[in-house]
Amino acid sequence: MEKIRSSQNAFAGKRVARWSVILASLVSAFLTMAPRPAHALLTLQVGSGTSATFCPDGGGCDLNPLADAVLYFVNLGGWSFSASTAGVAPSLGTPALPSLHFGSVYSSGFGAGSIYVAATEDGYTGPLLGNYLLSVGGLTMGTVSVEAFINSTLLGSLGLLTGAFSGTIGGPVYISGPYSLTIATTITHTEPGWSSLDTGLALPEPASLILLGSGLLVLGLVSGRRKSERELNGPLTSS
Secondary structure, eight states: OHHHHHHHHHHHHHHHHHHHHHHHHHHHHHHHHSOOOOOOEEEEEEEETTEEEEEETTSTTOOOOSTTEEEEEEEETTEEEEEEEEOSTTTSSBTTBOEEEEEEEEEEOSSSEEEEEEEEEEEEOOOEEEEEEEEEEEEEEEEEEEEEEETTEEEEEEEEEEEEEEEEEEEEEEEOSOEEEEEEEEEEESSSEEEEEEEEEEOOOHHHHHHHHHHHHHHHHHHHHHHHHHHHHOOOOOO
């Protein structure tokens, strides 16, 4: 009886190992065929009241000669500011690890008002699976709010932030097709003053998460097989 049970356990172990190899091969094939995330163009949008302006990467308004980075100085609706933002590789992140950074200094020289500034990187091909992380830090003489979007869907928001501030928020995200990433900020002053902030939006690498999921699936198969064997064979007793 012991020899029979030992033979059954060995056979079951070989089946699990065989399925593990098959699963690993399928994951490898998927990663080879699946399109890697890519990007197209980074754009900075600035709006105050009824006025709005756009500055694309590499445009005449962009003072940073590097690809995927924008440096823009503008006066708009009583606001003057400088903004620097960077998208994916080569300036920041990689095509497989999307990352968007946005830093600005704002000054309202003519009293109360609000300004809206958004950095958008579009043309990602996907897929994207995992968790996002939105972070912000800075100092304001008014209030600051920050939002992150994938396409037109809100991922998360932080605010209203006042004084010296910092914060983070994260959560799950999944999208299979083309997408864009946006960090949007709204700064409001009730009197002349200035605000400075630095924000970042980071997303995961789909490949590593898929491999992690396949590993957990294999462990689940092994655990389930062993449980079934124990229920079928019952406890072993020595003769």
